[in-house]
Amino acid sequence: MRTGKSKVTLKDVSKAAGLSLITVSRALRQPDTVHPDTREKIQKTIEDIGYVPNLVARALVSQKSDMVGVVVPVLYSSLFADFTQGAAGVMRANGLQMLLGVSDRATSNEEEAVRTFIARQADAIIVTGFTHTDACRKMLTNFHGPVVETWNLRDEAIDIVVGYDNFRAAAEMTRYLISKGYREIVMVGGAFENNDQATDRHAGFVAAMREAGREVRPDSIVAVPNPTTIESGAELIMSLLDRPVKPDAVFIQAELPAQGAMLACLSHGIRIPEDVAIASFGDLILSALLPVPLTTIKVRSSEIGKRTAEMVLKRLKGEHIEETVQDVGFDLVIRKSA
Amino acid sequence: MRTGKSKVTLKDVSKAAGLSLITVSRALRQPDTVHPDTREKIQKTIEDIGYVPNLVARALVSQKSDMVGVVVPVLYSSLFADFTQGAAGVMRANGLQMLLGVSDRATSNEEEAVRTFIARQADAIIVTGFTHTDACRKMLTNFHGPVVETWNLRDEAIDIVVGYDNFRAAAEMTRYLISKGYREIVMVGGAFENNDQATDRHAGFVAAMREAGREVRPDSIVAVPNPTTIESGAELIMSLLDRPVKPDAVFIQAELPAQGAMLACLSHGIRIPEDVAIASFGDLILSALLPVPLTTIKVRSSEIGKRTAEMVLKRLKGEHIEETVQDVGFDLVIRKSA
DNA sequence: CGATCAATGATACTCGTATGTCAATGAAAA
DNA sequence: TTTTCATTGACATACGAGTATCATTGATCG
Structure with a gap:
């Protein structure tokens, strides 16, 4: 059976620790400005009462969500499954949350997914290919963060491209x-x-x-x-x-x-x-x-996913990307069947 | 080339339409209380200036995010890819956003993913199996929304179970x-x-x-x-x-x-x-x-995914679930190899 | 003509985190 | 003793959407 625990806020921490809200906030954001003893005390009460920061509130004020939207056509093809897993690995290692949308190869679904990503304040958006609805293209073009189109190469790209020819x-x-x-x-x-x-x-x-x-x-x-x-x-x-x-x-x-x-x-x-x-x-x-x-x-499915996530990371860190078109290449593997 | 468009808020809509903020808000939330002409005018300016509601802000005040966290061990296995796609389809059809975490079969990664889901105010959490770290189990048990453990059946479940024996x-x-x-x-x-x-x-x-x-x-x-x-x-x-x-x-x-x-x-x-x-x-x-x-x-991978998402939906709608252990079964398919 | 009601507005406040400005305390340094 | 500084607090405000509580306008109705 489960206990419906109510949310624990920073304020609750401050009360429990007998400190002011600002001190607790500072202890987490600018640790240098608070006494080590106080910091420790706060850390302890945080664990005691099980405080988990509300990233929704943080996203609202900080204007960044640490979330990246990804649209794939399907997952039952190992190509896109591997791609997704590759991207997920890099994101996990860098504290980014993946929002996943499966479009079932319908551009209308892609559009809907992108709209949601934007509404949810995703920091970056990754889509498959260059075929979008007009509305979707417009949204992606106006989007304020990095946009990566994957799995193909084109000149008339919206922003960044990772794929092969x-x-x-x-x-x-x-x-x-x-x-x-x-x-x-x-x-x-x-x-x-x-x-x-x-x-x-x-x-x-x-x-x-x-x-x-x-x-x-x-x-x-x-x-x-x-x-x-x-x-x-x-x-x-x-x-x-x-x-x-x-x-x-x-x-x-x-x-x-x-x-x-x-x-x-x-x-x-x-x-x-x-x-x-x-x-x-x-x-x-x-x-x-x-x-x-x-x-x-x-x-190189997994490589496309990894490289895509890496490009996004670079941009989010503010680094300049010299090559906005990343060709990960392909291999012509000759075996017995032809 | 891309134009760095700044965010458009409800306030901007009200200004552009020459109306007060509250009227615009009402037009969207309680359409009956505003004049059809006004409603139409607002709808038009929304499209003109490209307003997209900020779901982060909405989530903060409404205390629900319409997001569901999902942890899978891997995606390169078609089992979990099909599972994920099945769940994604049901969620898309019902306006839920999937937060995806790939744990690489490490319970520590699962724990981290779950922690993030909670911090991001996910409305529900879906995990694979019953093997969790102590901390993870504690978080899931204290979580205020539906929790589904999948791919197996057990009696000592946290909340809901969808799987097979x-x-x-x-x-x-x-x-x-x-x-x-x-x-x-x-x-x-x-x-x-x-x-x-x-x-x-x-x-x-x-x-x-x-x-x-x-x-x-x-x-x-x-x-x-x-x-x-x-x-x-x-x-x-x-x-x-x-x-x-x-x-x-x-x-x-x-x-x-x-x-x-x-x-x-x-x-x-x-x-x-x-x-x-x-x-x-x-x-x-x-x-x-x-x-x-x-x-x-x-x-029945896809079926597990679909059923899982459906259980989550039921719970989020407030419907009672009589059977919290859902056995989707399996098939012993006898062919030539044995 | 006064009463009723639909439509709109003004103001204040919530959600939880975070910051900026200034004040107060106390202890150490000059 | 006075100055400086580290530490903490108080207060206000932001983020964007949303609600609750009045107030105001104008039109319609009896």
Whole structure:
């Protein structure tokens, strides 16, 4: 059973210690100005009556909350889970509280989350990507603290950027596939609307194909519906292999469908990469250990989260940031599947 | 480039609208008491000058913050990521802000997170498991709002419990393995210290073994170090199969090592379940699609998160909760691997 | 024409922490 | 003894939203 304890304020401490409110306040804020004995006495009564400073009140007067708002599209993808954990670790070590919002990939939800962060006086705001509603962009632009857009690189950023070049990553993988002699390359993307990462990868694929003089037909690019799942990847690869002109390489942009496609092939006796090559995008923890290790663009999720939190910290400390666009890079990891 | 906009207060709205502060305040709080025209005028100036209510100030006076603190051990496990996303969805739909803390499985970090939640006037607190530091338990017990302990069931709870019976789940799987005729069953657990879930599963395994008259030798139970990874699972299974007395069934308590073990066997040509059976714990999204589908205790992670948030909501609305121990259950999913 | 009521305003105060200004005390230093 | 300084206190005020208690205005109603 629980006792409904009422709040203990600084005033209560001062009464209990037989001192004035100001002395107690000073003991905590400017310890040098109060006698060591008094300080100790105050410290003791604080512990005795279980005083916990009210950070809401402190935030109101100090005009800073030590809170940072973070919006991620989803958490069920290990990419964003790792990102969030990376950021959380750095924040915890530096006394910052994370306000988390999960948008479910809807910009309207992102807008609502950002509005709340601002209303709650967050000191900084971190969002995913560059695709926002007009209202959201306006709020972020007018926001008085650091704003970080993550997971991609763009020039027309609001403030700080931490991510990697999705265009270049997709182009690089495409070039690799071309160089390996694959003739029928199909790209499988996520939902392209409202997703600058997917759009940039799409563009990167097309650019690399054109550059090699390859034709990009409408059916060279396929979109899987949101939310992207293992099952959708499995279905998709089978339908691709049912085409009159079978692809000999499939470049899958999302994490889960790639796993699904790979496993579907394995269960149907389709050989990888002999019958069809598979390339993927993400930092699939399983990629290296699958029966056929997966060739993939490895994304440094946790690093993006850490770096993002570090940028925020720098700014909040008042340090100048020379590079407001932080490219954490990516790795083209070549394994057996392509 | 960004303009450092200064805060806009209710007062500013009143000035801009040529009205008194109280009228504006009333227009927002008791709309019935102000003239529709005035209301509209105020609404318009609010949009014009971009007023956003300061929820910190509101929280201070109203004595509620509409924030809920959540501590998870890690996010890189899909279990807790799904849990967090489930809770986040319900909270978003009901105007609650999530304060997230990632403890990295350290009770000291959990304590720090809880202390901060309280200092920030969170309306409710959600933690993982029942293992807390003394100080943390004391704070939670004295906390004036709802407290939910998740992911396990216990009688000596602080307040509300949402989880499943880890003891029973482990026992059920063990009984199943015994019933299938496996003779040498080894259980692989996570770190047992500071983890009531691991401890309960351990106990469940032992109980089921004893109940069947089976001997539990010291080497029948193996712990993998934290953090549990795919690699550690792969290494572990190989070392188990190097033993003079090879196990014919391995029950792995954690998600990632189970995947690792499975994949390691496949790459080494070890047949599952003929050479060794593997059973697991978690709701591995991959389990069903692996070349050898995995027999597992399926945990309803997202459901735990949702139910937890719903319990919190009920309490905050003042509704009575008849059942303070919510058992969301689990599924023994029998597939090919055991 | 006086009474009633809707609409708005003025003033003061709350929430808990924090600071700025000045005063009072007492002890040590000049 | 006078000066200086460390220590503590008293009082006012800020932060932004919000409420409680009157007061004022004007319009409508009987």
